[in-house]
Amino acid sequence: MLKASILTIGDEILIGQVVDTNSSAISRAIGSIGIRVTEMTSIGDDRDTILSTLSEELHRSDIVITTGGLGPTKDDITKAALGELSGSRGNVLHEGQLEVIHRILHSRGLDVLDVNRAQALVPDTCEVIINKIGTAPIMVFRFPEERFGHKATLYAMPGVPFETVNALPDVVEDIRVHSGISTIYHGNVMVYGIAESALAKMISQWEDALPESVHLAYLPNPLTGVRLRLSVYGCTPEEGKSIVGAEIAKLRPILGDAIYSEEDDTLEHVIGKLLKEHHQTLSAAESCTGGEISHLITTVPGSSNYFLGSVISYAIAVKEKVLGVPPEVIRENGVVSSEVAARMAEGVRKLTGSDYSVSTTGLAGPGGDEHNPEGTVWIGVATPRSTKTRKYNFRNDRKRNIERFAASALFFLLSEIKEDLAK
Amino acid sequence: MLKASILTIGDEILIGQVVDTNSSAISRAIGSIGIRVTEMTSIGDDRDTILSTLSEELHRSDIVITTGGLGPTKDDITKAALGELSGSRGNVLHEGQLEVIHRILHSRGLDVLDVNRAQALVPDTCEVIINKIGTAPIMVFRFPEERFGHKATLYAMPGVPFETVNALPDVVEDIRVHSGISTIYHGNVMVYGIAESALAKMISQWEDALPESVHLAYLPNPLTGVRLRLSVYGCTPEEGKSIVGAEIAKLRPILGDAIYSEEDDTLEHVIGKLLKEHHQTLSAAESCTGGEISHLITTVPGSSNYFLGSVISYAIAVKEKVLGVPPEVIRENGVVSSEVAARMAEGVRKLTGSDYSVSTTGLAGPGGDEHNPEGTVWIGVATPRSTKTRKYNFRNDRKRNIERFAASALFFLLSEIKEDLAK
Numbered sequence: 044m045l046k047a048s049i050l051t052i053g054d055e056i057l058i059g060q061v062v063d064t065n066s067s068a069i070s071r072a073i074g075s076i077g078i079r080v081t082e083m084t085s086i087g088d089d090r091d092t093i094l095s096t097l098s099e100e101l102h103r104s105d106i107v108i109t110t111g112g113l114g115p116t117k118d119d120i121t122k123a124a125l126g127e128l129s130g131s132r133g134n135v136l137h138e139g140q141l142e143v144i145h146r147i148l149h150s151r152g153l154d155v156l157d158v159n160r161a162q163a164l165v166p167d168t169c170e171v172i173i174n175k176i177g178t179a180p181i182m183v184f185r186f187p188e189e190r191f192g193h194k195a196t197l198y199a200m201p202g203v204p205f206e207t208v209n210a211l212p213d214v215v216e217d218i219r220v221h222s223g224i225s226t227i228y229h230g231n232v233m234v235y236g237i238a239e240s241a242l243a244k245m246i247s248q249w250e251d252a253l254p255e256s257v258h259l260a261y262l263p264n265p266l267t268g269v270r271l272r273l274s275v276y277g278c279t280p281e282e283g284k285s286i287v288g289a290e291i292a293k294l295r296p297i298l299g300d301a302i303y304s305e306e307d308d309t310l311e312h313v314i315g316k317l318l319k320e321h322h323q324t325l326s327a328a329e330s331c332t333g334g335e336i337s338h339l340i341t342t343v344p345g346s347s348n349y350f351l352g353s354v355i356s357y358a359i360a361v362k363e364k365v366l367g368v369p370p371e372v373i374r375e376n377g378v379v380s381s382e383v384a385a386r387m388a389e390g391v392r393k394l395t396g397s398d399y400s401v402s403t404t405g406l407a408g409p410g411g412d413e414h415n416p417e418g419t420v421w422i423g424v425a426t427p428r429s430t431k432t433r434k435y436n437f438r439n440d441r442k443r444n445i446e447r448f449a450a451s452a453l454f455f456l457l458s459e460i461k462e463d464l465a466k
Numbered sequence: 467m468l469k470a471s472i473l474t475i476g477d478e479i480l481i482g483q484v485v486d487t488n489s490s491a492i493s494r495a496i497g498s499i500g501i502r503v504t505e506m507t508s509i510g511d512d513r514d515t516i517l518s519t520l521s522e523e524l525h526r527s528d529i530v531i532t533t534g535g536l537g538p539t540k541d542d543i544t545k546a547a548l549g550e551l552s553g554s555r556g557n558v559l560h561e562g563q564l565e566v567i568h569r570i571l572h573s574r575g576l577d578v579l580d581v582n583r584a585q586a587l588v589p590d591t592c593e594v595i596i597n598k599i600g601t602a603p604i605m606v607f608r609f610p611e612e613r614f615g616h617k618a619t620l621y622a623m624p625g626v627p628f629e630t631v632n633a634l635p636d637v638v639e640d641i642r643v644h645s646g647i648s649t650i651y652h653g654n655v656m657v658y659g660i661a662e663s664a665l666a667k668m669i670s671q672w673e674d675a676l677p678e679s680v681h682l683a684y685l686p687n688p689l690t691g692v693r694l695r696l697s698v699y700g701c702t703p704e705e706g707k708s709i710v711g712a713e714i715a716k717l718r719p720i721l722g723d724a725i726y727s728e729e730d731d732t733l734e735h736v737i738g739k740l741l742k743e744h745h746q747t748l749s750a751a752e753s754c755t756g757g758e759i760s761h762l763i764t765t766v767p768g769s770s771n772y773f774l775g776s777v778i779s780y781a782i783a784v785k786e787k788v789l790g791v792p793p794e795v796i797r798e799n800g801v802v803s804s805e806v807a808a809r810m811a812e813g814v815r816k817l818t819g820s821d822y823s824v825s826t827t828g829l830a831g832p833g834g835d836e837h838n839p840e841g842t843v844w845i846g847v848a849t850p851r852s853t854k855t856r857k858y859n860f861r862n863d864r865k866r867n868i869e870r871f872a873a874s875a876l877f878f879l880l881s882e883i884k885e886d887l888a889k
Contacts, residue, residue, distance in 0.1 A: 051506075056490070056506065057493060057503045057504070057505075057506065058493055058494070058497055058503065058683070059489070059490035059491065059492070059493030059494035059495075059497060059503070060490075060494075060683075060684075060685060060686070061490065062485065062486075062487050062490045063485075063486065063489070063490070063506075064485050066482070066486075066508070067479070067482035067483075067484065067485045067486070068482065069482070070480060070481055070482030071481070071482035071483075072482075074481055074482060080480045080481065080482070081480070081509070081510065081515075082480075082507060082508065082509055082515075083474075083479065083480065083486075083507065083508035084505060084506065084507045084508075085489070085505065085506035085507075086504070086505055087504065092504075092505075205863070260481070260483075261483075262483055263483070327778070329757075329760075332761075333760050333761055333763070333764025333765070333769075333773075334752075334757030334758065334759070334760030334761035334763075334764065334776065334778070335757065335761045336757070337752075337756050337757030337760075337778045338756055338757035338758045338761050338868075340756070340757075341756025341757065341778075341780065341830075341868075342756070342864065342865055342868070344831075344832055344864055346756075346780070347780055347781075350756075350780050350781075351780055351781040351783070351784055352777065352778045352779045352780045352781055352784035352788070353757065353776075353777070353778035354775065354776070354777055354778075354788070355750070355757070355760045355764075355775045355776035355777075355778070356775045357764065357769070357770055357773050357774055357775045358770075358773075358774040358775055358818065360774070360818070360819065361774055361775035361817075361818055364817075365775070365777070365788070365817060365818070394784075394787075394788060395781065395783070395784055395788070396783065407764075408767075409767055438574065440628065441765065441767055442765055445761075445764075445765070
């Protein structure tokens with residue numbers, strides 16, 4: 044198995060101004076072709092530190108990927124260090140990257156200055172992967188075995204996360220081809236509502252029986268649940284698909300409805316696809332989630348096709364007046380109750396004329412009330428045929444409770460939409 | 467100036483499952499007492515790697531802070547490595563941390579198992595800072611000069627971000643006291659609506675004229691604008707306050723209304739404080755921001771005191787029917803227009819009976835329409851005295867556009883509330 048180091052160059056990470064999201068994105072991307080990251084390091088824009096760190100990491104790792112240190116104002120330090128390390132006799136102009144630089148600056152109504160043009164200059168010892176959406180190219184240095192005791196490759200990528208993520212497929216493909224890694228097939232199963240440790244227990248027998256060629260990864264996320272990634276190395280796409288498909292088929296009876304997608308997906312995307320396909324519409328009535336459900340739904344491009352809108356009814360008067368929840372229902376049951384969740388869902392469904400609706404009423408904290416502890420939520424889902432409610436309790440801080448409330452509401456909504464469409 | 471290294475231990479970071487937010491939080495916290503971070507590293511749960519990396523870093527740095535590797539299932543590796551490194555003859559039970567463990571598990575209705583109790587066992591070579599909200603204590607190892615060529619201190623913190631952040635003030639205070647760093651005073655100025663580079667230009671004369679003892683940091687964030695942090699080292703709190711106060715006073719005429727707070731703050735908090743203080747209420751009508759504004763407002767604890775609710779009017783019918791925007795206004799001006807933004811703000815203000823309201827109508831992308839490019843937003847703010855609108859254009863992807871729309875709306879709203887309250 045090839046080993047990789049990831050190195051982030053730039054003072055802005057070190058002083059804590061910016062959180063480094065590039066390293067985890069790179070690790071996931073190269074992990075998908077079976078390359079293991081053994082260290083991640085951040086250093087400042089300092090020539091000696093860059094040179095010594097790179098040299099140490101190239102001794103230890105087959106692949107070193109750097110990000111950052113290539114902006115128009117500071118590219119001299121990192122680029123000069125790379126030139127020195129690779130024994131370059133000077134920089135050469137890369138015409139392909141220069142074209143991109145011209146295109147980008149022109150589209151912003153800016154002239155191409157020397158400082159911009161200089162970004163297309165690269166050491167004569169490197170190959171270039173063109174950065175299609177940014178000005179700094181990706182530089183690839185291939186070192187022969189005698190240099191660091193083994194064949195080693197260095198990829199120098201720009202630090203802007205958007206550009207890094209955009210260029211990653213090209214870098215991964217370059218690594219794959221040059222490392223002789225044969226085809227890899229990935230399958231995904233999205234699971235909601237089962238904690239990672241409980242899930243591991245539930246599927247341990249299945250996991251132990253997986254064929255040697257199949258690698259399993261647990262990838263949990265508070266908003267999407269756990270993603271199970273099944274990877275098959277060294278196969279044709281058809282073989283991979285068939286092997287993974289057979290294993291997923293065995294998983295279905297174990298996990299049942301907890302599986303909400305067999306692609307890399309989110310709850311709001313799956314709901315969106317389903318609604319679009321069936322020409323159905325959605326609305327929401329949110330109290331304790333304060334807009335988070337609507338926000339998640341509307342992060343999906345094209346959500347205006349099925350999402351009509353919501354009412355965020357923080358005040359009781361809004362619940363009564365806009366959503367039409369009868370005052371006596373609130374008086375008799377309390378605001379955080381099954382009855383109020385049901386009436387809110389029905390109210391917003393009627394108000395917007397949507398096919399489906401979801402509602403929340405609860406206590407995100409800090410503090411509970413006389414009837415319910417902090418972290419309690421009642422969720423309602425109304426469909427053309429019925430209204431159902433569910434209660435959950437979480438024990439996190441306000442922000443995380445809101446996230447868990449919203450994700451639970453989306454999962455409940457999805458289950459009800461599926462059940463309704465199946466009728 | 468003291469130098470520090472930050473080391474993250476744990477496979478979950480290396481495989482890219484989790485983004486490391488602890489390192490930047492730690493860097494900012496210790497940066498506030500003038501300590502410079504020179505490297506951040508992530509390694510896996512492997513004894514030899516932990517030992518060799520720690521030893522190298524303790525040679526290079528005065529302070530090494532580790533996070534992670536201390537969970538109930540894997541604490542043996544990291545803790546054993548720490549014991550070995552510090553020449554421990556065995557573990558001892560820390561009664562204070564054990565009490566916390568009992569309290570936490572009991573509050574979750576769980577029994578204290580051996581594996582939990584083991585978390586309160588620490589090498590006899592360390593001091594303990596109690597983790598008040600988690601089970602793994604913070605271990606402090608102080609190494610004499612002869613060991614690594616200089617006095618060095620190692621802090622081993624738990625990896626759960628919530629716990630790390632919670633324990634940071636104690637760690638910073640321990641560093642401050644043991645390093646003989648005298649008092650430090652921090653002042654903050656929150657600036658919105660001016661990009662970092664433009665801001666640097668605007669205040670360059672002021673910055674150049676700052677007294678030697680005052681250190682300035684730019685801390686930008688898409689949702690809160692730029693935070694300017696002014697730090698004074700080696701002073702009494704009164705001296706620090708007076709020095710920082712004098713500099714901020716000079717900054718006010720340069721930046722004017724772009725300064726929205728002189729504490730470390732967010733727009734939604736400042737709005738909340740103002741509304742609470744004046745017993746005023748708020749509502750929102752969101753189209754393109756899809757709930758993000760309401761979500762931000764309701765992340766503030768106690769927001770139910772002043773936030774009545776919102777209407778997310780994604781569909782035109784909801785704008786017309788629920789918010790009462792006349793169809794001819796939409797027909798004549800288009801949905802993304804000053805007139806519709808104004809009618810939405812007025813509509814939700816009337817519907818909820820709030821004192822103030824804010825509205826958005828725009829195109830987050832991907833894609834614009836015949837009249838407006840992607841990234842266009844009209845924002846409306848209604849007060850008891852007037853309704854005003856503003857137009858912005860941003861050039862980001864959908865997610866980032868929604869963030870910028872929401873933050874711009876909050877800033878506009880804040881300005882209008884201030885103006886209205888001043889009348």
